[in-house]
Amino acid sequence: MTDTTPAQRHLKQATTWFVALQSSRVDPEQRRQFERWLAASPLHRQAFSEVEQVWGNLDALKSADLPELEQARTARPPRWRHGRPLLSGLLLAVTLAAARQEFSAPTTSYQTGIGERREIALADGSRLQLNTATRLRARVTWLRREIELEQGEAVFDVAHERLRPFRVHAGKLQISDIGTLFNVRHQDAGGTSVSVLEGEVELRVGRSWLGEILSAGFRRRLDAEGRWHGPEKIDAEPVLAWTRGQLLFNHTPLAEVTKELERYHNLHFVLADPSLAQQTLSGRFDAGDLQPFLQALQSMLPVRVQRGKDTIVLHKR
Structure with missing residues (x-):
């Protein structure tokens, strides 16, 4: 048995190939092996494209003055044993630098006054619309994207990235994006409601490890006492009316x-x-x-x- 999905295996292979190709000492035979792997499946091309996209977003890392990263750039390419790739120094450097940034990334606060609306563009390309009297905090790192909706209502139009999860915390509820457009309304006295307009989200309450999937066209509400209400069918127009x-x-x-x-x-x-x-x-x-x-x-x-x-x-x- 394996503990990874095919998609995860493709991403791991794509990451290893990407790392190998960054070395100035990569040889022609290894490039031919890469081209054969890339042509073997459209899923390989998709996974490699996602890795390139993530790397393209790491401008701060690529320009950072990190000795381990410079050493990794000139390291020998990884060897292959029994069909399994060995991670190169570049991947280790990226991991170390990402860990540094994970701890140092700032949290940005946004809010609207009574009767005010506001649109926000995050660094990852996601767009947020804040309704009246809303407070939230956003933290976007190389590894994850975390939003805390402290009070109010917001629409989240999320840029989909499988390698970097997007999560919204509202009271006791955690909403994990699965390529989605969704609305969250959170009031201390009224609980939290989530309306999915496109795609799906996963809902978790408190520290629960087991989540529930909510699909487009439905809303669920967690009341102030922590009780789940059953899924309700919704229309997008009344949910999004406030954005107009x-x-x-x-x-x-x-x-x-x-x-x-x-x-x-x-x-x-x-x-x-x-x-x-x-x-x-x-x-x-x-x-x-x-x-x-x-x-x-x-x-x-x-x-x-x-x-x-x-x-x-x-x-x-």
Whole structure:
């Protein structure tokens, strides 16, 4: 039996070939062996391309003043024994330098104010969109990409790299990307929800080693008490409406509508009559412009709006 998958074996072979070819002393016969290996399978070409991509991102390493790396560049190419490659000094140097960078890579904090949205491009090509009142921290190293969503909501459009995992931590939940576009919303009082729009993610709770796969078109929620809710089928349009500055409601209880609006405006809604909480509202509204919403609310529901400086009271009429 083997403890590696075919894809992992291809990547290991591709890494070893890449390392061997970096040496100035590589001989023609070894280059011919490499060409035969490369032509043997499209999977070999794909794996070698991924290794080249990772190496292409290591500009800081390639220009670093590391004696072991300079020695590795002029080392003899690795020999072959019983069909298994031996790692050269270059691979060791890369590993040592990557370990150094892993400990020294900075963590960058990003946040948005109430009603603000922001788009962020990470060094790996991934793109993040932050919704209102969101705080997150990002750390991208040569070995991994880690995001901590402390509060709020964000869409993650992830640049896929099999060699460098992309993980989002939100409360007790860890989301691992599997080539994906996904939305995460995390509130201390409301728990964490994950909506997958493309691809798949793996979800893990706490220190659990066993993850669950969530595919495109579904959402799962972990409530504030740590209870899993079953998968829900979703449409992309309402999930992504906030990225266009819109709020989309579909027979949504008024209590939830007002709570959502409080995320985008520095004010508080009060329902003077508790029965109003169950009134439902449908429609598309501008998240940043409250006045048209209040006018629509009075025309669509039996509600009278009393507006103060930082409080809006809804009366039943």
